[in-house]
Amino acid sequence: MLIKTFGSAVYGVDAHIITIEANVISGTKFYMVGLPDSAVKESEHRVESALKQNGYFMPRQKVIVNLAPADIKKEGSSYDLPIALGILSASGQEQLEGLDQSIIMGELSLDGDIRPIRGALPIAIEARKRGFKTFILPKENASEAAIVDNLEIIGVQNIKEAIDHLTNRKKIPMIDYDTRDVFEVNINQYAADFANVQGQENIKRSLEIAAAGGHNVIMIGPPGAGKTMLAKRLPSILPPLSLQESLETTKIYSVAGQLKEDSSLVATRPFRSPHHTISDVALVGGGGNPQPGEISLANNGVLFLDELPEFKRTVLEVMRQPLEERKVTIARAKVSIEFPANFMLIASMNPCPCGYYNHPEKECVCAPGVVQKYLNRVSGPLLDRIDLHVEVTPVSFAQLTEDRKTESSEVIRARVIAARMVQQDRFKDQPEIFNNAMMNSQMVKSICEINQAGKNLLKTAMEKLGLSARAYDRILKVARTIADLSGKDEIQIEHLAEAIQYRSLDRDGWAT
Numbered sequence: 001m002l003i004k005t006f007g008s009a010v011y012g013v014d015a016h017i018i019t020i021e022a023n024v025i026s027g028t029k030f031y032m033v034g035l036p037d038s039a040v041k042e043s044e045h046r047v048e049s050a051l052k053q054n055g056y057f058m059p060r061q062k063v064i065v066n067l068a069p070a071d072i073k074k075e076g077s078s079y080d081l082p083i084a085l086g087i088l089s090a091s092g093q094e095q096l097e098g099l100d101q102s103i104i105m106g107e108l109s110l111d112g113d114i115r116p117i118r119g120a121l122p123i124a125i126e127a128r129k130r131g132f133k134t135f136i137l138p139k140e141n142a143s144e145a146a147i148v149d150n151l152e153i154i155g156v157q158n159i160k161e162a163i164d165h166l167t168n169r170k171k172i173p174m175i176d177y178d179t180r181d182v183f184e185v186n187i188n189q190y191a192a193d194f195a196n197v198q199g200q201e202n203i204k205r206s207l208e209i210a211a212a213g214g215h216n217v218i219m220i221g222p223p224g225a226g227k228t229m230l231a232k233r234l235p236s237i238l239p240p241l242s243l244q245e246s247l248e249t250t251k252i253y254s255v256a257g258q259l260k261e262d263s264s265l266v267a268t269r270p271f272r273s274p275h276h277t278i279s280d281v282a283l284v285g286g287g288g289n290p291q292p293g294e295i296s297l298a299n300n301g302v303l304f305l306d307e308l309p310e311f312k313r314t315v316l317e318v319m320r321q322p323l324e325e326r327k328v329t330i331a332r333a334k335v336s337i338e339f340p341a342n343f344m345l346i347a348s349m350n351p352c353p354c355g356y357y358n359h360p361e362k363e364c365v366c367a368p369g370v371v372q373k374y375l376n377r378v379s380g381p382l383l384d385r386i387d388l389h390v391e392v393t394p395v396s397f398a399q400l401t402e403d404r405k406t407e408s409s410e411v412i413r414a415r416v417i418a419a420r421m422v423q424q425d426r427f428k429d430q431p432e433i434f435n436n437a438m439m440n441s442q443m444v445k446s447i448c449e450i451n452q453a454g455k456n457l458l459k460t461a462m463e464k465l466g467l468s469a470r471a472y473d474r475i476l477k478v479a480r481t482i483a484d485l486s487g488k489d490e491i492q493i494e495h496l497a498e499a500i501q502y503r504s505l506d507r508d509g510w511a512t
Helices: 043-053 080-090 120-129 139-145 159-166 179-186 201-213 227-232 243-256 280-284 313-317 320-325 370-375 397-401 409-426 441-447 452-464 471-486 493-500
Strands: 002-011 014-025 030-033 062-068 102-104 134-138 152-156 217-220 302-305 327-331 336-340 344-349 388-391
Touching: 002 080, 002 120, 014 080, 014 120, 030 043, 043 080, 062 080, 080 102, 080 159, 102 120, 120 134, 120 139, 120 243, 134 139, 134 159, 139 152, 152 159, 179 243, 201 217, 201 227, 201 344, 201 388, 201 409, 201 471, 217 227, 227 302, 227 344, 243 336, 280 313, 320 327, 409 471, 441 471, 452 471, 452 493, 471 493
Parallel strands: 002 102, 030 062, 102 134, 134 152, 217 344, 217 388, 302 344
Antiparallel strands: 002 014, 014 062, 327 336
């Protein structure tokens, strides 16, 4: 008897429906076709053991399992459950109802327990899109899939529960999940807050500007000055995720298998901080079966690169294109996969190998030329994509011990949201532009107009401070954001003056 069950394969952040055909006919041996990998082929032994442990048997006839379409490679062990149920029904051991309207996924253990899978959310989205009514999957993944409405989500712990449900012996109630309620509860749950930071008012100001305009930032300062501490608090002042952004980010984490057990929805801005020994594949994504990298896991959030010059040059260079295009494309011989990568880059670095160049109290012990050589580890094209260069100095003992109450993240975030609303209205006719940092050169000319006094100031700054040509557009973008924070329609001279000071690494002679 020929029986069809349905599963899914995930490529990138999208799912594709896979038809699993099981046929039991006269003959011997077990055959699996349809481009399965080793993990899929090995399902024969897991299925046989799981069936026997639950009072069933593997047919001693010719069993053919076909995974269609046959030209798409099937990877992983999550096809075990639909294969087992297909064989069970095809051999006449059980009459399973609703197989033609159900997507079924799950890895079987030898005793029939079902282990979690990756990509439950994109599979559920595709199942609803293709008109399926039910999604049967491991119980651990049920709340993740239940984000999708108009789809009956059935979480099972073992194959026996799945069989009982499909034979109507013991129906399992569908998961009831209110996505919006969970989203609203968790949207502001950040562990770190700017209220706990003493001093560093100028750095807080620069991070507020970065958050308001979506600008990339690099912080330069000695060890222990607070660069990492401040970077970790940046997500708490960014505008809250929209539900659409939350679902997009959750899909990426679902595919990567990085959703926490107690969380089915990524409701806060991601903060990713990879170690400087990371490979280029781990950073941008890839592999035999392409998986999202750190830049995609930071989508709609923050990617923090601590000790930037210590990263391998090749790793940093592969970020240049994703920083511009807000996405990364992984090309293989038979498939091309696109991952979103719309993140804010926050980098930090010591000014020199010893860490104390330009320190107000400690003396730098680096040899002549070493400072410039250290800074040259970060390429000009990468620095060209970073709008704000911020010098961080140590906090004094008096600042650390003062009782003065500092602004909370909630207060700062309110100003950031107000500035973003201005930009939202400004770019309402530009579907690919969401903030000031995303403006191209042509838009900068029309949107960031300055008066004659501003032009004179900018000219003087470029001549006196030796600012490079690439700093010009960056200064105007940042000045536009500062004006938005101030509620001004036009860029004033004080906005330009503040923006100019955030170009430290563009100054001639900074590291001499």
